[in-house]
Amino acid sequence: MICVSLSEKDGLNILKEKRNIDLAEIRMDRIALTLEEVREVFSMGKDLIATYRPDKKGDENRLEYLLAAIEAGARYVDIELEMDDRAKGEVIEKARSKGCKVILSFHDYEKTPPVDSLKEIINLSFGYGADIVKISCKVNTSADNIRLLGLFGIVDEGKRIIVIGMGDKGRITRVASLFLGSPFTFVAPEKGKESGDGQFSIDEMETLLELIDGKRY
Numbered sequence: 001m002i003c004v005s006l007s008e009k010d011g012l013n014i015l016k017e018k019r020n021i022d023l024a025e026i027r028m029d030r031i032a033l034t035l036e037e038v039r040e041v042f043s044m045g046k047d048l049i050a051t052y053r054p055d056k057k058g059d060e061n062r063l064e065y066l067l068a069a070i071e072a073g074a075r076y077v078d079i080e081l082e083m084d085d086r087a088k089g090e091v092i093e094k095a096r097s098k099g100c101k102v103i104l105s106f107h108d109y110e111k112t113p114p115v116d117s118l119k120e121i122i123n124l125s126f127g128y129g130a131d132i133v134k135i136s137c138k139v140n141t142s143a144d145n146i147r148l149l150g151l152f153g154i155v156d157e158g159k160r161i162i163v164i165g166m167g168d169k170g171r172i173t174r175v176a177s178l179f180l181g182s183p184f185t186f187v188a189p190e191k192g193k194e195s196g197d198g199q200f201s202i203d204e205m206e207t208l209l210e211l212i213d214g215k216r217y
Contacts, residue, residue, distance in 0.1 A: 001184040002209075003049065004202055007031060007195040014189050015046055023184055025049040025078070027195055028065050035068050042072035049103070050074040063087045070100045078103040078134070081125050092129050104130035109166065112137040112144035119154055126159060132183060134162040136196070139170030148173050152180040166197045174200060175208050 003023040006012060007030040015024060026041060029052045033041070042048055050069035052062045067090070070077055077095050079088060081104050095102050104125040106118075113121075118135060125133040139145055148163045148170070155161055162182050165173035174185050188194040191201045200208070 001178075002202060002205055003184045003186050004189050005186045005195040005199070006189060008193060009033070011189050011193065012041065015041075015044060021046070023047045023049070023075070025051050025186060025195075026069070028052040028069070029055045029062070030195070033065075035065065038065055038068050039072040042069045042074045045073070047075040048073075049076040049078050051078040054080070059084060059087060063090065066091050067094050070094045070098050073098075074100050076101045076103055076132075078105055080104075081106045081121065081128070088128065096129075101131040102129060103132045103134050103162070104128060105134040105136065108137040110138050112139060112147055112165070115147055115150065115154070118147070118151060122151070122155060122159075122161060132160045132162060134164070136164040136166060137170075138197075139165035139167050139173070141169070145170060145173055149176055149180060152177070152182075164196070168198050171198045171200065174198070175205070175212070178209070179212075 001022055003025055004021055005025040005027060007027040009031050014021060026048055042050065050066055052065050066077055077091060077100055079091050092102050106121045122133050135151060137148060145165055148165050151161060151163055160183050163173055163177045178185050186196060186199060187202045187205045188199050189202060
């Protein structure tokens with residue numbers, strides 16, 4: 001499945017257009033939304049991921065927005081493994097009460113850590129109660145891609161992970177991961193509106209997937 005990551009306010013219009021979008025991520029740390037607008041967006045009846053990365057407004061503001069999105073009907077909530085344990089527990093508890101799936105994310109913007117470290121991160125994340133664990137690391141060499149994609153072979157059966165190799169050298173992971181077990185991959189609504197380093201646009205991803213398996217997404 002393809003998830004469109006929306007990081008600009010005008011990008012929210014894509015949710016109202018006729019084009020079929022199965023899943024979208026709302027980057028509340030990048031889109032200037034009021035709490036009322038958050039409730040409006042997440043109550044649209046769409047499958048949406050509520051994401052709010054750490055910013056200058058602080059953890060309490062972030063927590064308030066995440067809880068509001070869950071309450072309004074978010075399908076998934078994406079929070080960082082490094083988030084304060086109290087806040088993390090509160091988000092997970094709220095998500096459980098509302099049938100919202102929890103994505104616990106780990107990011108390394110400089111490198112791809114060793115396999116043992118990544119495996120430990122994955123196990124720790126599932127231990128906290130994650131439904132899906134997302135590993136997103138900067139790829140500097142081909143070996144980094146192999147290490148990231150190899151994670152699909154070491155996770156316990158039935159546990160779901162998303163693997164993202166950041167940067168131009170890691171773009172292959174955004175496609176290959178779908179064929180190795182990732183529930184979805186993130187794309188930009190159009191070229192020039194990427195929310196992540198090395199992200200494909202939805203048109204690019206659909207073309208690549210059609211070339212690989214002959215199906216139109």
